[in-house]
């Protein structure tokens with residue numbers, strides 16, 4: 001399957017479980033992959049026939065920064081549902097990292113895969 005991907009999308013937002021986290025912005029870093037058949041876009045050289053990674057990035061940033069969220073699991077799920085609802089894709093993978101969360105670790109995070117209704121899982 002062909003893929004459109006976005007790597008290391010940086011989003012500064014209010015994220016976290018603890019009270020002290022609710023008054024500051026912290027960085028999240030996302031990797032996103034969307035399955036899509038690219039053959040029609042490639043043969044016609046027409047962006048309207050593929051998934052525009054710039055448009056996707058903009059919508060994801062807007063969604064995440066719209067309101068405070070506690071868990072990065074919630075971020076991952078909301079992003080996956082947005083992508084499945086608004087873009088022509090059968091399968092999405094979303095990784096959300098919170099690099100500042102654990103001082104002893106390079107990064108921590110969650111990764112999910114979600115399918116469009118009717119797509120093979």
Ligand SMILES: Nc1nc2c(c(=O)[nH]1)N=C([C@H](O)[C@@H](O)CO)CN2
Nearest residue numbers: 015016017018070071072073098101
């Ligand atoms: N699985 C998760 N574990 C933790 C989360 C989270 O979102 N998912 N969040 C926190 C705190 O907000 C933490 O990042 C503060 O440093 C702890 N564990």
